[in-house]
Amino acid sequence: MAQIKLDFRTFFNREGRKIITEYKKLITKGRGTEQDDAPEKKYPNGKPWLVDTGALRKDGFRFAASANRLIIFPSGVRHPGKGKRPTFRQLFRWHNTASGRYSGVFHKLPVGSAFPDRFQEEANKQLIKKVGIELTRDI
Amino acid sequence: MPTITGSKVKTLIEVAILELEAEANALMDKALLERAKLIALEDYSPKQATEIIETAILSSEGFANTWNNNIDRVVREMGKQLVAKPVRTLAMEDKAQKFDWVLGSVKSKHCPDCLRLSGMEARTVPEWESLGYGLPRDGLTKCNVGCRCMLSPLNP
Numbered sequence: 517m518a519q520i521k522l523d524f525r526t527f528f529n530r531e532g533r534k535i536i537t538e539y540k541k542l543i544t545k546g547r548g549t550e551q552d553d554a555p556e557k558k559y560p561n562g563k564p565w566l567v568d569t570g571a572l573r574k575d576g577f578r579f580a581a582s583a584n585r586l587i588i589f590p591s592g593v594r595h596p597g598k599g600k601r602p603t604f605r606q607l608f609r610w611h612n613t614a615s616g617r618y619s620g621v622f623h624k625l626p627v628g629s630a631f632p633d634r635f636q637e638e639a640n641k642q643l644i645k646k647v648g649i650e651l652t653r654d655i
Numbered sequence: 656m657p658t659i660t661g662s663k664v665k666t667l668i669e670v671a672i673l674e675l676e677a678e679a680n681a682l683m684d685k686a687l688l689e690r691a692k693l694i695a696l697e698d699y700s701p702k703q704a705t706e707i708i709e710t711a712i713l714s715s716e717g718f719a720n721t722w723n724n725n726i727d728r729v730v731r732e733m734g735k736q737l738v739a740k741p742v743r744t745l746a747m748e749d750k751a752q753k754f755d756w757v758l759g760s761v762k763s764k765h766c767p768d769c770l771r772l773s774g775m776e777a778r779t780v781p782e783w784e785s786l787g788y789g790l791p792r793d794g795l796t797k798c799n800v801g802c803r804c805m806l807s808p809l810n811p
Contacts, residue, residue: 520679522672549739552805584672624739632734635671639726643679644712650683651690651705 520646527638528586531631532579535588539621540573548619549626571596576604588622671733682722689718746780752808753777759803766798777809
């Protein structure tokens with residue numbers, strides 16, 4: 517009898533995009549995954565350190581999906597702004613750890629994320645289908 | 656709080672999938688056994704027995720109920736690790752955990768309630784609630800639902 521193997525590639529390709537959208541919303545609201553406030557880092561004269569050019573939303577997030585893996589991570593692309601041009605990975609490292617306790621993004625899924633429910637639904641669908649196929653094969 | 660890296664999140668999902676596959680294979684073994692019993696002991700044809708077993712699996716009845724509960728457990732455990740928890744849930748898991756009332760970032764001034772509460776020593780969640788102002792963002796301080804404060808766990 518064949519061993520049952522699950523394949524979440526298509527599901528993870530969809531979920532990767534959904535989770536990135538959730539992270540982008542947190543960034544826009546200035547929140548972390550625990551709904552805490554993101555730190556503000558300003559120059560002494562009060563101007564913000566980073567100007568939002570939309571580049572973060574366009575190029576800052578990446579994901580990779582396979583049958584049994586989903587990885588969501590900041591991209592290594594350089595920010596298009598003037599000056600030192602850190603990568604988005606460097607920017608998120610600052611963003612996630614800059615001042616004191618802040619839950620950041622990427623470390624976990626946001627509070628209230630329905631990913632586990634959707635994952636269970638997909639798992640049930642695949643399991644029932646594959647068990648059914650094996651049962652029928654064995655008649 | 657330990658930092659969860661991208662690679663640990665990947666591992667948690669892989670582990671959950673391995674557990675689900677193990678459950679599926681256990682269910683398969685059980686389904687074949689139950690079908691064999693129906694054929695041998697109750698005179699069903701293989702096709703009839705297969706239909707009965709498939710119905711049981713679809714409706715999570717009988718032997719399939721345990722399997723369904725196990726799937727729930729695997730996904731729930733994964734979800735606990737993957738999804739961030741708001742502070743009330745953290746507090747329920749560790750009732751002795753103390754939190755500081757930390758002022759949030761606001762454009763105007765902080766309300767007098769939050770200013771006073773942020774100056775107090777760290778307390779547990781029930782201790783903060785016993786003061787009559789709820790927790791930050793509950794809406795019971797003068798700043799109401801505009802409160803931007805947070806409870807920050809006190810590290811030992």
